[in-house]
Amino acid sequence: MSMNGHRFRCYPNRTQENILLRWIGCQRFIYNSKVREDRYFRAFARKALSLTGQKPPIDQQYSQFIGPDTAWLREVPSQVLRNGAVRWKQAYRRFFQKLSGRPTLHGKGGEQSVWLTRELFAFEDDGEGGYFLRIGTKKHPLGRLRYVSDRPHDLPASIVISINAGQWHVSFATEDDVIYPKPAEIQAELSQWDETDLRAATLGVDRGIANPACTCAGKVYDFDPVQKARMEKKIRQRRRWQRRMARRTKGSSGWHKARKRVARTYTYASNVRKDFAHKVSHDLVTAPGVRMVVMEDLKVASMSRRPKAKVNDRGRPVANGARAKAGLNKAILNSAWGRIKTYAQYKAPRNNVLFLVVPPHHSSQECAVCGHIHPDNRPSQSRFVCQRCGQTDHADHNASRVIAQRGVRKVVGQCKSDQKVGAVRPEPLSPDSYAGGDQNKPQAGQHPSAHRSSKPETMPTTAQAV
Template sequence: MLNGYKFRLYPNTDQQQILLRWIGCQRLIYNAKVQEDRYYRRFQQRMVGTAGEAIPVDQQYSRFVNDTTAFLRHVPSQILRNGAVKFRQAYTRFFQKLGGRPKIKKKTGRQAVWLTAELFQFIPVADGTGGYQLRVGTTKFPVGIIPYVAHRAHAIPASIHIAVEGGQWWLSFAADDPTIAIAGNDADTATERIAEALRHLSADQLAERTLGGDRGVAKPLVTSDGQVFDLQPVQKSRIKKSQQQRQKWQRRAARRRKGSKNHRKAQQKAARYHRYEKNVRHEYAHQTSHQLVANDTWDLYVFEDLKISHMTKRPKAKRDAHGRFLPNGRKAKAGLNRVILASAWSDVVSFTRYKALRQGKLVITVPPQHSSQECAVCTFTSPDNRKSQSEFVCQRCGHTDNADHNAAVVIAQRGITKLLSGIPLTKKHKPTRIFRTLGPERSEVTPGEMRVRRLGPTVPAQRSMSQELSGAIPETSASAS
């Protein structure tokens, strides 16, 4: 199965210069395509006469290389083509409803360039470790050998991304990992096959092999076997300090003139503190997910299907009888610490998911509604079951437990029910529509005809792009005119 790899990359100053130029040129082509697309769509909305014109969703870019953009001739043509290909791919994702329409790429934040096989080589090192040297560039535009640290063995990929973020360079790619011995080429097929295998077990057998995880009140993760996974106290205090520093530098950046050197310096400082926080969270999530998956007792992991955006939403304003505002706990809810814990938790879920798949185990998520009020023994659900933040006492059967642990058990049970119900655990992606290429027959459609067609019975199609119009409209609507 394919596996993702991300390694630190150490280009020297000259190499950085070249790579930054490549990044900039690829971004320019991508953004030019986005702007062109916007221009065409805008025109189409305003002018009926151009309604039949094709919007070029293609991979051509030569029209952007002219005398004013002569610098584009100083990078390999593949860099520019890849920018156009990325645009085409983004549009395909949009048609598949997997993402939004391609947007302008900004010059701030993480910057990356996509290199295909013509632009790099992995040369085996002869020291017997099975490692490689990475050589980047073509004969005409050489960059040379760029050192990178591979903390695990990998196969040779078909394409790579080179990215820079906050002054650090990264090499990332997807390559086949033969050590992942599971059925299926992609994660979705693998998930369904493992689920199918687990469905042969009875509910009781499954219960012995299932671990539920609850996002506790103050702890990022409490599991149904009674374990608590939390950040270390030192990590918490350092994150808090780092947050204060980051906010300080963000405020300073906001006061400084945009585009000035000092503005950039303040932004870089803020970015560095942000990176620290991210690294701590990632470390916690990697260690926790590894511990969960390494335990042979469990084959099925169940977590809450939580959306971070729900948790950080502003609470409703409360008013008294005179219409005055009352405290509504907004401050407490918006607490940054909560967000940090929440995002650490969602990292744990996604990391556990892919690490479990490697070992033929399964992670599923279930709706979390009332999981903290439901009794794990008799399923009686009531807010009264929750005596306090940490204490659970069932009002029907008298079952007492730690509230977070009880919720983890409830979640595990919901997971088993969901698995045994047999509903698919992965979403089916909609196939892309294949558009008929716009040939000479295009001219047979006059603007007037097109307008009639647009008002015709195929209403959903008219909202989409003109390519759809040509292929999607049945002949009957044209003959109606």
């Protein structure tokens, strides 16, 4: 779910729950029927239509799915069904824009949702500056849906009501026509790529102490000097006010004042971190040609270690700029790293980019060229010299390349293992296979990962949809 819309908890009663689950099931049925119909048409087109030069139709027709066997579809508002077909068409449009793979069957696991357009809901003034949400049509009323909004919102053109793990949410999309591809869809697309191409479109990101973030494209992200100077000043101020606070009588007005001043010193750094994380994450997912951004799970242990103090020939400590810098950066970065990851994660699908996290084991000691892993490859904090192949690089840059490769292997490797399991030669499709015949078999052009959901649909019930 995109983060620029609004998403609130909602609390349908028992009756409303049953109705909503039915709507969800029926909309999914139409969507999946469109997917199957399209597969049939394309298989047929390859064989026969190619002779006539005709293209399979991509339309929003759905009335053909309502028949004697599916009379239960008439028990929901027709708009719910139509929106199922529209959702499918939008997914198809994304495919044409190369924003995702072809629409695949929607399974019954995970989050389930129904998309409702204007005809199916209305906001009613509650007389206290808030709104009630009334759902349904005259013929198919659902009544008032209770939802809890923690912030003001615009009235949307459409809403999505979803259930996941027993919790209901209502989402107000601010960008109605835009439904971003799901990470799984992007991953399915990228897994078809050639490994070399994917490597070229992959940005590995190393998050470190000396360099807060460094990419395999050689870009280094750091706070600007003014920000750093200010943050240092704030830290000094904080220590001063903390000392004063300790000296003052607890609960006195002076103590309260000191406490407030201590708290205030945190705000600036916190804003800088947020700002920094936004800039870095945006830059990563919008970099030209990039389709995949890979980070590692934070290596907390090595992160919280300070670089060793250097000693000169006579065993005396020498001034170490990197060490001083690290001390400050460590304090500043602790929360910025997490934020960069969170922000990149939600910004990536909007840019049709896959965001991946890979295990961090020994990424700092592994050679990006030959894969040799040894502590000796790191003669210093910043240098990487491979003891096997002699590759020399900046340590952070080498690490970011290792991370990118791990991401590529994860995506490409998954594709290979899928092929082993599900390498069934697509069967020639007959009209039966789309009109409710055997739909459990993998069909032409279907990504293997979508198989799990290709069971014939039946009338949705509470038990199935939850």
